[in-house]
Amino acid sequence: MSATAVFHTALGALALVTGAVVLARPKGGPWHRVVGRVYVVSMVVLCLASFGLRDSTPLFRGFGGFHVAAIVSLVTVSAGAWSAWRGGRTQRAGWLPWHYMWMAWSYIGLVMATGGHVARPIDLAFRDAGLSANVAVWLSVAVVWGLPPLVGRWWIARRLAAWDALGARLAPGSVPA
Template sequence: MPSSWTVLITLHAIAASYSLIFGAVNLLRRTKGGRAHRIVGRIWAVSMYVVVLTSFGIRTIDGGFNWLHALSVLTFCTLTAGLWAIWRRNVRAHRSFMTGSYFGLIGAFVGVLAVPSRRIPQLAIHELPLLGLLVLVLLGTSALTIIGIAQLRRTPTAQIAR
C-alpha cells in the first residue's frame, strides 16, 4: 500500500469493498429470508458497521469532518433501524432501511471516486497494478465466501449439526 494509507484507512477501504459486494449479492438474490440471505446479510452488516465506525477516525486534510461523516451517522442509524426491524419481524421496514443503507454506500463510493485527490483515484493513477491486484483479491475472497455459503444451502441441516 502507498505510505499515505494508514491501517485505519486500509481497514475502512477493505470493509467498504466487502460491503459493496455482499450488499449487491443480497439485493440481487431472488429469494430473501433464507439461511444464505441471513449469512450474507450478517457479513454485510458487520462490514458496514466497520465502515461507519472507522470513518470517524478518517478526517479531512484540515482535521475536520465533511458530508461523508454525516452520511456515516445516517447510515449507522438506518442500519441499526433495519436490524431492529427484522428482529421485530417487520420485513417491509427492514427492506427499506437496508436498501437505503446500501444506496447510501453507493453514493459515498461515487463521492470518493469523484474527487481526484482521494486515495483510490490516486492509487488508480500511480499504482494501477496494485489496485488491480487488490480488486482481484477482494473479488476472489468474496467469490469463495459466496460459494461456501451456496454450499450450505445444499448441505442438509442434519449433516451440519454433526
Template sequence: MSGPIATIHVLFSVLAIAVGVVIFSIRRGTPVHRRLGYVYIGAMLALNGSALMLYARDGSFGPFHIAALLSLATLTAGAVPVMLRRPRGGWLPLHWELMSWSFVGLIAAAVAEAVFRIPGIAYWPSIITGTLAVFVGGGAWVYRNRRHMRQAAGHVTGA
C-alpha cells in the same frame, strides 16, 4: 485518504458492496441470506466506524461524517425489525426497504468516491451529481419493488 484506517475503510466498503449484491441476488429469508446479512451489517459497521475516524487535514467533523452517521441509522433501523419481528405484520417490508436504502447509500458513496477522483472534475459538483444520480436511480428501484415486497411479505410476516 491514506493509512491503516483508510485501508480498513476501503476493504470493508468492497466487502459490503460484494455481499450486498449477493444478498439482493439470492432468495430472501434463507439461512444463506441471514448469514450474509450479518456479514453485511458487520462490514457496514466497520466501514462507517472507520469513516468516523477519517479526518481532513484540519481535523474537522464534516459532511462525510454526517453521511456515516445517517448510514449507521439506516442500517440499524433496517436490522432492528428483523431482530424484534416488529412491527407485527409489517417488519419484513420495513426491513427490506430500509436495508435497500442502506445499500443505495453505500453505492452512492462509492460512486461519489470514484467520480471525484476523475482528473479535471470539480470536487463538490462531482460528489453531489454522483450521489444524486444514484439516489434517484436507487429510489426508483426501491419504489418499483416496494409493492412486490409487501405482497410477498404478506405470506410470511407472522413468523
C-alpha cells in the same frame, strides 16, 4: 494510505459486494441471514472506522461530510437490522417492507459514499472528453449523488409493489429477489 484507511476501504468493498448479493438474490432462508449479517457488521465497523479518518476540509476541522454520511448509514443499517430482528422474533406483521426499505437505503448510501470517493476521477474523465469544468463538475455530481437515489427509489418501489402483488401466495419466510 494509513492502516485505518486501508481497513476502511476493505470493509467498504466487502459491504458493497455483500450488499449487492443480498439485494439481488432471493430473500429469506439461512443464506440470506448469514450474508446479511456480514453486510450489517461490515457496514457498522466501516462507519465506526470512518471516524478514525480525518477530512481534509478545513471548515470541519477533521469532521466532514463523510462523517455525517457515516452517521446516517449507521441509522439506516441499524434500523434495517432492528426491524428484521424484532419482526422475526415477534412475528409482527408488516416488518418486511420496513426491513427492506432501511437496508436498501443503507446500500444506496454506501454507493453514494463510494461515489464521493471517486467523484474527482469522474470529473476528470468528463473534462478529458472535452467538457468544460463547470459541466464536468455538475455531471459528476449528478452521477455520484443524483443517480443512486433515483434508481434506488425506483428499485425499492418496484420490489415492494411486486411483494404486495404476491401477497398471500408467498410462503412464510421466503420472498423473491
